[in-house]
Amino acid sequence: MNGYLIRFANNNKKIKKGAKTMNKKRSLLLLLSLALLLCLALPMSASASYETAVNYTGQTTQGEYIIDSASDLATLATNVNNSTNYAGSTFYLANDITLSGAWTPIGGWNGTTGVPSGTMYFSGVFDGRGHTISGLSITSASTSGVGLFGYVNGGIVGNLTVEGSISTSSSINAIGGVIGYTNSSVVCCTSDVSISASNASNVGGVIGIVENTQTSGTPVLVQYCQNTETVSANKRLGGVIGGAYCPNASGRIYVDNCQNTGAVTSASTAYKSFCGGVIGYCEAYVSNCLNNAQVSAPIGADGIRMGGIVGILSSYGTADAKMANCLNRGSLANASSNPNYDGALCVPESATSMDNCFWIDTITNVGQLTSYSATNVDDLSAAQLQSTAQYNGYYISYYINQEPPWSEDLDNAFTCTSGSYPALTFPATAPADLSTYPTGASRTGSDSAYAGSAVYYNSAAPAGGDGSFANPYNSFETAVSAAVYESYLCVQSAIPVSDYNSYGSGLSGKTIARSYVYDGPLFDVQSGSLTLGTITLDGNSTTTGNASLINVEGGSVTIGSGVTLQNNKTMNKGAAIRVLTGSVTMNGGTVSGNTSVLGGNGIAVLSTGPSSGGTLTISPTSAISFGTGDYIFLDSGRSITVGNAGNFATYVPASSLKVNCADTSSGTVVATGVTQDLTGYFTYYGGGHSFEYNEGYEEIWLE
Numbered sequence: 133m134n135g136y137l138i139r140f141a142n143n144n145k146k147i148k149k150g151a152k153t154m155n156k157k158r159s160l161l162l163l164l165s166l167a168l169l170l171c172l173a174l175p176m177s178a179s180a181s182y183e184t185a186v187n188y189t190g191q192t193t194q195g196e197y198i199i200d201s202a203s204d205l206a207t208l209a210t211n212v213n214n215s216t217n218y219a220g221s222t223f224y225l226a227n228d229i230t231l232s233g234a235w236t237p238i239g240g241w242n243g244t245t246g247v248p249s250g251t252m253y254f255s256g257v258f259d260g261r262g263h264t265i266s267g268l269s270i271t272s273a274s275t276s277g278v279g280l281f282g283y284v285n286g287g288i289v290g291n292l293t294v295e296g297s298i299s300t301s302s303s304i305n306a307i308g309g310v311i312g313y314t315n316s317s318v319v320c321c322t323s324d325v326s327i328s329a330s331n332a333s334n335v336g337g338v339i340g341i342v343e344n345t346q347t348s349g350t351p352v353l354v355q356y357c358q359n360t361e362t363v364s365a366n367k368r369l370g371g372v373i374g375g376a377y378c379p380n381a382s383g384r385i386y387v388d389n390c391q392n393t394g395a396v397t398s399a400s401t402a403y404k405s406f407c408g409g410v411i412g413y414c415e416a417y418v419s420n421c422l423n424n425a426q427v428s429a430p431i432g433a434d435g436i437r438m439g440g441i442v443g444i445l446s447s448y449g450t451a452d453a454k455m456a457n458c459l460n461r462g463s464l465a466n467a468s469s470n471p472n473y474d475g476a477l478c479v480p481e482s483a484t485s486m487d488n489c490f491w492i493d494t495i496t497n498v499g500q501l502t503s504y505s506a507t508n509v510d511d512l513s514a515a516q517l518q519s520t521a522q523y524n525g526y527y528i529s530y531y532i533n534q535e536p537p538w539s540e541d542l543d544n545a546f547t548c549t550s551g552s553y554p555a556l557t558f559p560a561t562a563p564a565d566l567s568t569y570p571t572g573a574s575r576t577g578s579d580s581a582y583a584g585s586a587v588y589y590n591s592a593a594p595a596g597g598d599g600s601f602a603n604p605y606n607s608f609e610t611a612v613s614a615a616v617y618e619s620y621l622c623v624q625s626a627i628p629v630s631d632y633n634s635y636g637s638g639l640s641g642k643t644i645a646r647s648y649v650y651d652g653p654l655f656d657v658q659s660g661s662l663t664l665g666t667i668t669l670d671g672n673s674t675t676t677g678n679a680s681l682i683n684v685e686g687g688s689v690t691i692g693s694g695v696t697l698q699n700n701k702t703m704n705k706g707a708a709i710r711v712l713t714g715s716v717t718m719n720g721g722t723v724s725g726n727t728s729v730l731g732g733n734g735i736a737v738l739s740t741g742p743s744s745g746g747t748l749t750i751s752p753t754s755a756i757s758f759g760t761g762d763y764i765f766l767d768s769g770r771s772i773t774v775g776n777a778g779n780f781a782t783y784v785p786a787s788s789l790k791v792n793c794a795d796t797s798s799g800t801v802v803a804t805g806v807t808q809d810l811t812g813y814f815t816y817y818g819g820g821h822s823f824e825y826n827e828g829y830e831e832i833w834l835e
Contacts, residue, residue: 181565182224182261192216200226205265209238218256219286222567225260231267231296237282237312241649242602243624244276244592246305246334246341246375247575248313249649250602253285257566260292260321268296268309268325274592276305277312279325279340284311286571290319291562296326302592303331303366306340308374309359313341317353317569320562326361330399335365336374336412337394343377344384344572351383351417352572356558357390364397367405370412370443371396371423378415379729382452384572385416388542391556392462396427398436402685403712403740405429405436406443408478409462414442415451419536420545421458422556428465429474435740438467439478440491447483448729456487456536457545459517459554464498471499476511480504488531492517519550528554577648577672582620587611588647590624601647612638620670622647626656629687633662645670646681646700653683657714664721665692671700671707671726680710680736681726684746688715693754695721702728705765706736711746717775720754720783723762731792732765734758739767751775752783763790763817771831772803780813790817793834803832 181196188197190207199205239253268280277283280294294310306313309325323338334341337359344352359371368375371392378384390410398407406413409423423440437444440460445453460477467474476491476498485505493511502509508531515521519528529548536542546554588604589611597603604624605611608631615621621639624647644654644667654669655662669681681700682689697708704710707726723734739745750772791814793800802823811823811832822835
């Protein structure tokens with residue numbers, strides 16, 4: 133079974149498509165019956181292991197241990213946070229446990245990003261044996277990886293209910309009622325933990341982040357997990373999982389048989405914040421999931437990507453997410469009526485697919501995009517959902533109890549009874565051996581290119597740092613002073629614009645590089661003015677992050693002579709610069725060696741509406757250079773403003789401004805303010821188009 137649970141019979145009659153004969157069905161039933169009899173006749177491995185396990189008193193050696201008190205659990209946290217990972221060990225709960233006082237998560241890392249680092253992680257098996265840990269209280273988290281478990285690396289957690297609350301105003305990542313971050317399977321976990329994290333990202337009722345970057349092997353499985361409490365956070369939040377990441381290959385994470393009954397509320401109005409009833413940001417394969425609670429955004433939010441099941445069904449990298457057999461009965465508050473922005477089920481990207489997914493027809497304020505692969509995706513009446521009326525000739529169970537396209541083991545999940553809404557079927561007994569479930573891999577990278585000549589900065593680090601990787605300075609002024617004798621300033625958090633304007637001159641001629649443990653922008657410009665001159669911004673190409681080198685959502689940025697923007701690998705549009713609102717002026721500089729999965733290897737100028745969005749001005753007063761693959765992406769309605777047209781011949785090489793447009797129709801405006809014919813400096817990235825100069829309008833148009 134490759135670690136997957138056998139589903140228990142739910143008495144549903146499932147009509148299968150295809151030519152499966154009755155003899156095959158009878159043979160399968162006979163085999164399952166024999167298997168069940170054998171399971172009943174033989175002792176379960178978990179039971180035998182529990183019987184031979186010893187009481188945990190703080191041992192750090194590999195073994196099988198029983199935890200029966202809050203003090204035992206606190207000791208486990210202390211040892212893990214002192215770098216004992218317990219790989220190969222199994223822990224069993226003997227009984228329910230009530231915690232008291234503030235809880236320190238089991239594992240975590242010294243940083244605020246969603247990329248874990250360090251040696252504070254749990255790698256063993258934690259089997260709750262159906263028990264409950266109550267009294268979880270976390271109120272002052274300032275670093276990422278928050279929950280009962282903060283950081284699970286190669287470990288399995290299951291058969292557990294957690295009750296309590298988490299509250300923080302810190303700008304951190306990876307918060308979950310049970311687990312903050314994991315790269316491995318999570319089975320039969322329930323969160324009764326209320327979460328309020330107004331500035332945090334990747335926040336889920338059960339799991340903050342689940343990730344698998346492997347390209348082969350058995351997929352990581354999140355199965356039979358449910359959330360019953362409220363989840364409120366900033367970005368990338370879901371009732372069960374905040375973010376599910378597997379960018380290197382499709383289907384490396386399966387999320388199956390999970391449900392949410394707690395309200396999910398985003399505090400962000402920002403474009404692409406991602407908020408979902410079950411999963412906020414999703415690169416996984418999702419099957420048999422149910423949302424019964426409201427999902428909401430702030431009034432005035434437009435384009436955050438909000439959905440009843442998942443916020444965004446992503447096609448990032450080669451992770452073409454899929455969804456099958458899912459139901460949403462929860463309302464969407466303050467949703468956009470544009471299905472490209474919000475959806476009754478999700479916002480799907482191209483190359484994703486949906487099969488047999490439905491929502492109740494009382495959800496009327498938001499549509500559902502079905503222009504990509506979508507089979508039996510529709511709104512249903514209460515009667516159709518309650519099996520008293522049919523949909524296209526069949527009752528609801530015909531559709532939602534099919535096998536998802538990617539697995540024969542994940543069917544028959546719902547109990548459908550006439551007069552009642554479909555209910556997920558959960559196993560009558562807990563999994564016997566959690567150690568058989570698959571584990572995955574986290575994002576990897578290194579700072580080796582800067583070794584021996586770098587000072588580290590992290591605004592969220594504790595005071596008293598020495599500028600090393602493990603103990604970075606939390607003061608930008610101090611970091612700049614220390615970097616005078618080094619070549620690099622490696623950052624683990626964004627540099628405040630005001631700090632750079634005050635102290636950045638001390639970095640003239642040096643390189644600001646992103647540490648591999650940080651996946652955010654080097655500068656996140658929301659307001660004010662940032663001017664760069666004689667500085668290199670390096671994205672550290674050993675790892676793929678989620679951010680541009682410079683993110684502009686307000687204010688202004690000026691790129692001057694001697695600036696180099698290089699080596700950034702990102703999923704975002706605009707690897708070097710992403711400008712959503714606000715303005716960017718390029719007077720000089722080099723953009724080289726950047727790649728973006730979603731488009732705009734160099735600069736992306738995005739729109740927030742038909743006639744609004746970011747602006748890019750190219751006004752050369754010194755040399756401007758773009759690398760071979762570093763092109764400019766222009767969203768619909770966006771164009772380049774040209775200044776100092778007479779200087780192009782001196783400072784801009786012919787055909788060097790590579791442009792790619794979302795709107796490829798003839799006559800699309802590519803550049804404005806063009807006082808002379810500059811078409812010779814433009815090339816259409818990807819080919820297939822040329823340019824025309826309209827002297828009367830002083831514009832360059834696409835042909």
